[in-house]
Amino acid sequence: MVARIGSLDTCEVRMVDPERVEAVRASMPPDGDIADLADIFGLLGDPGRLRLLTSLLEAGELCVCDLAASTGLNESSVSHALRLLRAHRVVQVRRAGRMSYYRLADSHVRLLLDLGLQHTGHTIALHVEDHREQ
Amino acid sequence: MVARIGSLDTCEVRMVDPERVEAVRASMPPDGDIADLADIFGLLGDPGRLRLLTSLLEAGELCVCDLAASTGLNESSVSHALRLLRAHRVVQVRRAGRMSYYRLADSHVRLLLDLGLQHTGHTIALHVEDHREQ
DNA sequence: TCCATATCTGCGCCTCTGTTCAGATATCCA
DNA sequence: TGGATATCTGAACAGAGGCGCAGATATGGA
Numbered sequence: 001m002v003a004r005i006g007s008l009d010t011c012e013v014r015m016v017d018p019e020r021v022e023a024v025r026a027s028m029p030p031d032g033d034i035a036d037l038a039d040i041f042g043l044l045g046d047p048g049r050l051r052l053l054t055s056l057l058e059a060g061e062l063c064v065c066d067l068a069a070s071t072g073l074n075e076s077s078v079s080h081a082l083r084l085l086r087a088h089r090v091v092q093v094r095r096a097g098r099m100s101y102y103r104l105a106d107s108h109v110r111l112l113l114d115l116g117l118q119h120t121g122h123t124i125a126l127h128v129e130d131h132r133e134q
Numbered sequence: 135m136v137a138r139i140g141s142l143d144t145c146e147v148r149m150v151d152p153e154r155v156e157a158v159r160a161s162m163p164p165d166g167d168i169a170d171l172a173d174i175f176g177l178l179g180d181p182g183r184l185r186l187l188t189s190l191l192e193a194g195e196l197c198v199c200d201l202a203a204s205t206g207l208n209e210s211s212v213s214h215a216l217r218l219l220r221a222h223r224v225v226q227v228r229r230a231g232r233m234s235y236y237r238l239a240d241s242h243v244r245l246l247l248d249l250g251l252q253h254t255g256h257t258i259a260l261h262v263e264d265h266r267e268q
Numbered sequence: 269t270c271c272a273t274a275t276c277t278g279c280g281c282c283t284c285t286g287t288t289c290a291g292a293t294a295t296c297c298a
Numbered sequence: 299t300g301g302a303t304a305t306c307t308g309a310a311c312a313g314a315g316g317c318g319c320a321g322a323t324a325t326g327g328a
Contacts, residue, residue: 045177
């Protein structure tokens with residue numbers, strides 16, 4: 001009644017519908033892609049970073065201290081968070097003297113963020129192009 | 135040169151552009167909404183859960199053992215993950231005898247998931263309506 | 269009723285991660 | 299050059315979260 005297939009060597013896996021399971025496994029993205037996507041979602045899964053990115057989505061570009069003021073985080077936390085986001089190419093820096101101005105760098109993440117915010121009832125106009133350059 | 139505003143009582147916050155900061159803060163979703171959204175993104179931020187949800191997105195409905203076979207996770211991990219997803223109304227159960235069949239329950243999450251998967255190069259046709267009922 | 273099966277759950281281990289403090293670096297201005 | 303400011307960084311701590319084992323629950327069939 002239940003099919004059994006040795007997936008590797010030791011571990012046996014029970015299946016009810018092997019055909020469908022095989023179809024699902026065939027369409028599953030490779031581990032690397034899954035890991036990358038999980039990283040992106042994980043970055044969006046923290047309230048502090050979410051506030052940071054929402055601020056950037058709204059303002060277009062902000063310096064660290066204004067980001068701290070906008071989000072309520074202290075500047076050290078902001079800096080740590082921005083480093084993470086920078087390492088994953090989610091935000092981009094523009095240095096101007098002592099100041100660092102951050103903006104969203106990834107249009108895909110911007111779409112995810114905007115779509116997510118729509119769920120909360122906050123419909124924010126999409127800023128497809130960089131704007132509000134000063 | 136730099137404005138200073140006492141945000142609460144003790145903590146002073148430095149700002150370069152108070153006007154823009156105020157606009158950002160005014161458009162910021164309330165804490166509860168931010169927390170909820172972070173929860174959703176956080177749920178999508180784990181490779182195992184991502185594989186589970188991708189499987190459900192592809193197959194429409196699967197039982198626990200087929201989900202385990204599809205994702206490579208053991209059934210205990212699958213059950214733990216599904217409990218989390220169930221608690222957040224992301225998936226929905228249909229009991230049939232000893233079997234439990236899971237499906238995606240939240241169309242918003244489905245959109246986020248599909249959008250995320252598109253970024254990895256895997257374009258999956260959107261299943262807006264429940265389908266493949268057996 | 270008794271056993272096998274499918275799923276669920278409690279618990280502990282271990283890792284990851286967010287936060288804070290303190291100090292480092294870099295830039296501007298006098 | 300020297301001090302003030304803006305940002306960055308390393309280290310350490312506490313908390314959260316994923317994972318797997320073992321057992322519990324529930325259902326079906328003999």
